[in-house]
Amino acid sequence: MEKAEIYDFLIVGGGPAGATIARMIDPKFKTALLEAGSKTDPGKLCGGLIAPDAQKMLGKFGLSLSKDILVDPQMFFVESHDLQTGNSQKYQRFYLNVDRKRFDSWLLSLIPSRVEQHLATEYLRHETEGNVISVLARKQGQQLIFKTRHLIAADGGQSLVRRRTVKDFPRINKYVSLQAEFNSMKPQTGFQVYFDRSLTDFYGWSIQKKESLVVGMALKGKGAKERFESYISQIKPGTELRRSSCTIIRPGKFSDFRTHFQSNVFFIGEAAGFISPSSAEGISYAFKSAELLANAINHGPSIASSYWFSTLKIKTGLLVKKLKSMVIYNKILRNLIFMIGIAKL
Numbered sequence: 001m002e003k004a005e006i007y008d009f010l011i012v013g014g015g016p017a018g019a020t021i022a023r024m025i026d027p028k029f030k031t032a033l034l035e036a037g038s039k040t041d042p043g044k045l046c047g048g049l050i051a052p053d054a055q056k057m058l059g060k061f062g063l064s065l066s067k068d069i070l071v072d073p074q075m076f077f078v079e080s081h082d083l084q085t086g087n088s089q090k091y092q093r094f095y096l097n098v099d100r101k102r103f104d105s106w107l108l109s110l111i112p113s114r115v116e117q118h119l120a121t122e123y124l125r126h127e128t129e130g131n132v133i134s135v136l137a138r139k140q141g142q143q144l145i146f147k148t149r150h151l152i153a154a155d156g157g158q159s160l161v162r163r164r165t166v167k168d169f170p171r172i173n174k175y176v177s178l179q180a181e182f183n184s185m186k187p188q189t190g191f192q193v194y195f196d197r198s199l200t201d202f203y204g205w206s207i208q209k210k211e212s213l214v215v216g217m218a219l220k221g222k223g224a225k226e227r228f229e230s231y232i233s234q235i236k237p238g239t240e241l242r243r244s245s246c247t248i249i250r251p252g253k254f255s256d257f258r259t260h261f262q263s264n265v266f267f268i269g270e271a272a273g274f275i276s277p278s279s280a281e282g283i284s285y286a287f288k289s290a291e292l293l294a295n296a297i298n299h300g301p302s303i304a305s306s307y308w309f310s311t312l313k314i315k316t317g318l319l320v321k322k323l324k325s326m327v328i329y330n331k332i333l334r335n336l337i338f339m340i341g342i343a344k345l
């Protein structure tokens, strides 16, 4: 089925990046958003911690969270552990602990009705003819064609739009993130972070969500599942309820970031490669990049170059984090700075 109208902007993905740009794009543009997930989906695999930078962005947007999005406990410190040496260190950092499904649904609910929202609608591929892009999507087994002048990829770290457009995805450093939920008998306080070079060169985490404890680790290479079991057996979190996995990208070079393709396809949030290589915190970058692209669109005329320049600060900031992570994820240096008390993610 082909939609008769031609949109100015078609957004693929309704996570923090897509929902934010849909809210901020000027009403004069005819805009639609496709989101593969539906209201009844369990939601995405995520720690669900709103870090200080993301809190700042919510403040900048004039948004407040209602208590039904928050889950106990709220976190005021991080405790990092080196599982190999037994060293640990605590430092202050304030996180809002949220139910990620409710958080994303709330962001979608803020999108004005002038933006057409198509839930449970999955982008499949697109082709360009002149200055019109035809997008093939699928909803409940039915194929739909949307026509648009510009495409905005906000479809996350495994962005299919990016894979279909620029084919640079295989070059980006990727991990499998395994996460399991436990019925924990003893509620944990703070955000617990685990390092173990024999298991991963990234990190593991455990986060209390009401009565459950979510334990995860980002791993690379063969035997990831076995290494995850070994990690779990060291933490001994309780009775396992469920387990899930997803891919997590870890940008490390300038070419991992992609803001646009030609002058009509744009990338925001994790689809652009904007996620911290040291902590995997990505919600603040989703907010920031969506705001920057909305500004470039609303003020025109050269959206691509204006967006590219305005994201330089994000890109350099993330590359600095990559340098920092080379210290944090080095066993000797980390234990040295554990001793002097400055090993922060």
Ligand SMILES: Cc1cc2nc3c(=O)[nH]c(=O)nc-3n(C[C@H](O)[C@H](O)[C@H](O)COP(=O)(O)OP(=O)(O)OC[C@H]3O[C@@H](n4cnc5c(N)ncnc54)[C@H](O)[C@@H]3O)c2cc1C
Pocket (backbone or CB within 6 Å): 012, 013, 014, 015, 016, 017, 018, 034, 035, 036, 037, 044, 045, 046, 047, 048, 049, 050, 051, 054, 121, 122, 123, 124, 154, 155, 156, 157, 160, 177, 179, 216, 246, 247, 248, 268, 269, 270, 271, 274, 275, 280, 281, 282, 283, 284, 286
């Ligand atoms: C295990 C894990 C834990 C994390 N914990 C945190 C944390 O605690 N705090 C934090 O700040 N960040 C965290 N992150 C990172 C954070 O989840 C992302 O960086 C952030 O969600 C990026 O937002 P986004 O809108 O760019 O992409 P996403 O949130 O991934 O949203 C993309 C959206 O696009 C939709 N989509 C995908 N493909 C299609 C398609 N083909 N058609 C239509 N729709 C599509 C998806 O359903 C999704 O809703 C974590 C990541 C992982 C993997």
